[in-house]
Amino acid sequence: SGPSVVKRACDSCHRRKVKCIGEGTNPCKNCVSAGLACTYNAIPQKKGPKGSRSKVLSELRETQKQSPYAPSGSVYDQSSIRSRSHSPHLGRSGLLTPELVNFCAEYFFANLYSTHPVLDRQQLQEVVLLLDTSVEAYSTVTALCAYMALQPGIALPPGLGLRPDLALVTPFQLGNLLLEEAVRANKLHEDMENVAIQRIVVAYLIFGCYHCLDRQNTAWVYLRLATTLAYIMGLHSGETYNVNNPGESAKRRKLFWLLFVTERAFALKHHRPITLHATIPVPSVNDDPSELHDMAGFIHLINLFKPFNETFFGLWNRTQTGAVPAWLHQLQLQLSEALPSYLDTTEIQAVDLRVSQLWLRTMVWQLAVSHGFVSSVASDSTLQFRYPIEISRELTEATTEFSRHAIETHGIGLVEKLFDIACTLTDILAFASPAQQQSTAYGLDTNSGRTYLSYMVSLITSLRAAQPRHHSLL
Numbered sequence: 001s002g003p004s005v006v007k008r009a010c011d012s013c014h015r016r017k018v019k020c021i022g023e024g025t026n027p028c029k030n031c032v033s034a035g036l037a038c039t040y041n042a043i044p045q046k047k048g049p050k051g052s053r054s055k056v057l058s059e060l061r062e063t064q065k066q067s068p069y070a071p072s073g074s075v076y077d078q079s080s081i082r083s084r085s086h087s088p089h090l091g092r093s094g095l096l097t098p099e100l101v102n103f104c105a106e107y108f109f110a111n112l113y114s115t116h117p118v119l120d121r122q123q124l125q126e127v128v129l130l131l132d133t134s135v136e137a138y139s140t141v142t143a144l145c146a147y148m149a150l151q152p153g154i155a156l157p158p159g160l161g162l163r164p165d166l167a168l169v170t171p172f173q174l175g176n177l178l179l180e181e182a183v184r185a186n187k188l189h190e191d192m193e194n195v196a197i198q199r200i201v202v203a204y205l206i207f208g209c210y211h212c213l214d215r216q217n218t219a220w221v222y223l224r225l226a227t228t229l230a231y232i233m234g235l236h237s238g239e240t241y242n243v244n245n246p247g248e249s250a251k252r253r254k255l256f257w258l259l260f261v262t263e264r265a266f267a268l269k270h271h272r273p274i275t276l277h278a279t280i281p282v283p284s285v286n287d288d289p290s291e292l293h294d295m296a297g298f299i300h301l302i303n304l305f306k307p308f309n310e311t312f313f314g315l316w317n318r319t320q321t322g323a324v325p326a327w328l329h330q331l332q333l334q335l336s337e338a339l340p341s342y343l344d345t346t347e348i349q350a351v352d353l354r355v356s357q358l359w360l361r362t363m364v365w366q367l368a369v370s371h372g373f374v375s376s377v378a379s380d381s382t383l384q385f386r387y388p389i390e391i392s393r394e395l396t397e398a399t400t401e402f403s404r405h406a407i408e409t410h411g412i413g414l415v416e417k418l419f420d421i422a423c424t425l426t427d428i429l430a431f432a433s434p435a436q437q438q439s440t441a442y443g444l445d446t447n448s449g450r451t452y453l454s455y456m457v458s459l460i461t462s463l464r465a466a467q468p469r470h471h472s473l474l
Contacts, residue, residue, distance in 0.1 A: 011039045011130060039126065095181060097161035101128070101141060104148035111409045112151075114294045114349045115301070117254050118204050119144075127198065135188045136198040143182035143205035149175030150212040152411050152464035179209045192232065200229045200255060204262075212412060214467060216270060223266055227259050227275045235259075236279045250287040253280060257302050264305045265356075268363055269416055271317050278306055297349030300339055304356055307334045316367060325373045325383060328364060332382040335361050347406040352414070354398045358391050359417040362424050365391075385431065388424045389445060392452035395421060399459065411465040419470050422456040425449060426474065 009020035010028050020028050027038030105124060113120070119127070124144070130137040148154065149171045156171050166174065186202055203226035210219035234240030235256040241249040260276045267274050282302050285295045312331070314320035339357055343350045365387050368374050378384050395418075399407065407414065429449050461471045 008040065011133070012037075014133060037126070095163070095166075095177065096138075096142060096145065099160045100145055100162065103157060103160065104145040107148050107151070107154065108144060111348060112148075114297060114346050115352050115410070116208070117258060117294065117298060119201055120251065120291075123251065134198075135185055136196060136202065139182055139185040139189070139202045140198050140205070142178055142185060143202050143209065146175050146178035146182050147205050147208045147212070149178060150209055151409075152212075153408055175209070175212075179206070182206055182209075195229050195232050197233065197252065197255070200226050200233070200235075200259075203229060204259070207262075212465075214412060220266065220270065220272060223259075223263060224275075227263055230256060230259055231275065236276060238280050241280075246287075250283065254283050254287075254298070256280060257283060257298070261301055261305045264308050265413070267313060268308070268316065268360075269420075273317065274310065274313050277310070282306075294346070294349070297343070297345035297353060300343070300345070300353050301349075301356065304335065304338050304353070304360060307331055308360075312367075315371075316363075323367065323371045323373075325368070325380065328368050328373065329380050329382055331364050332361060335364065347402060348409050351399075351402050351406045352410055355395070355410075355414055355417050358395050358398070359421060362388060362391055362421050366424065385428060386445065388421070388428045389449045389452065391421060392425045392449065392456065396452050396455050407459075408464060412467075415460060415463055415465045415467075415470065418456060418460050419474070422453060422460060422474055425453050425456070429453065 010031060012031050013020035013028065031038035105121075109121060119140075124141075127134075127137045127140050131141065149156070151171075154171050156174070162169075162174075166177075169177070182202070183206060186206065189199070203222050207219050207222035207226060210216070210222060230236065235252055241252065256276070260278070263274050263276055266272060282299060283295060285299065287295060311320070315323050335357060339353055343353060345353065361382075365374070365382065368383055374383050374385060374387075376385050381387060381390070429446055457471070457474050460466050460474070
């Protein structure tokens with residue numbers, strides 16, 4: 001029997017308005033003969049794009065042959081997007097423009113991708129290609145632009161092609177408009193029985209937006225949605241990864257571990273439960289040689305959070321008991337040895353890694369305090385009252401070596417970690433009586449402690465993402 005005509009066309013055949021000849025699997029015969037990537041990401045629509053088939057075919061080839069690491073301005077083809085402005089998904093004409101998308105994409109890959117590898121350039125280019133046929137694609141791009149516009153200190157350049165009524169908006173105002181639109185579009189594809197990878201990406205990006213806005217309950221809802229969708233798709237199970245498509249498997253594995261780390265960081269800060277566990281292999285630096293430095297840093301980040309399992313969060317959230325000093329000591333040892341003395345990563349990654357390591361050590365020490373294991377005479381230095389002063393010394397030494405831009409890039413997440421370390425140090429200094437504040441008390445070097453605290457207060461309150469409550473509480 002001859003090849004069957006599938007009921008649902010692949011994305012390229014759909015755009016070219018030709019019959020998709022295949023068996024519903026990659027690749028179909030049309031894509032093979034045309035030299036195109038064969039995907040089934042789009043949500044079928046009743047109406048397709050206007051224009052000749054040859055023009056669409058040329059556009060598909062041009063977009064798909066672009067390098068995943070093409071230069072600035074190549075994410076979004078400006079002539080093709082302007083021809084798509086009639087798309088029903090765009091909803092608000094002029095809210096998304098080629099110039100805005102390119103600017104936001106370049107900002108993301110230059111500053112956030114190394115620590116938040118939620119999608120790469122090639123994935124974003126493929127998503128942009130589907131803007132006129134896929135609600136998920138539109139949601140992804142809109143959410144990404146919202147997330148970037150809400151980054152602290154970002155400055156919108158002129159010439160973004162926005163509507164006249166948006167010409168004078170601040171990045172914060174534009175970010176809120178884009179977030180509102182992303183949430184609206186996201187509600188158009190709430191089918192939980194047919195989950196695509198882009199659904200997870202959109203949920204993660206919307207989580208990031210609400211996290212930037214310090215709306216943590218709403219942020220938690222979307223993070224929980226992302227981890228739930230990941231579980232539905234089976235990203236937690238090695239059996240669901242396609243050994244015949246190592247590139248796609250590597251991207252999915254990277255997304256799983258990003259959710260793994262993010263969920264733990266959020267659960268520690270806000271005392272929430274976790275859902276994902278270390279059930280699949282950690283990504284490898286060999287997955288993509290072009291991302292060697294980014295991947296090395298990301299693997300370090302995974303290793304920092306990997307020891308925080310269900311047992312730890314049960315103790316942290318007070319849903320179980322049974323902590324012992326030896327176990328906490330071992331956890332501190334794992335954290336101390338998790339990073340090499342020299343990090344062969346980007347500076348932005350190094351900031352995140354060093355501060356996260358010190359923050360996690362502080363959180364473990366706080367757990368030891370809550371169980372009554374900390375004293376001034378403990379033989380284990382990680383169970384002594386002076387341990388937060390040691391952490392603060394390391395933090396002061398580390399952060400003075402970093403550029404302000406590398407620190408600012410991490411926004412509210414880094415501010416909260418610095419704030420937790422500073423608060424812990426404040427509690428320790430307050431523990432010593434006023435009469436003992438001049439030198440030492442309970443083995444504490446209070447003079448040095450006050451010096452470190454003064455530095456941290458100055459650093460935190462100078463960061464753009466800091467909130468008034470941070471200064472007032474300290």
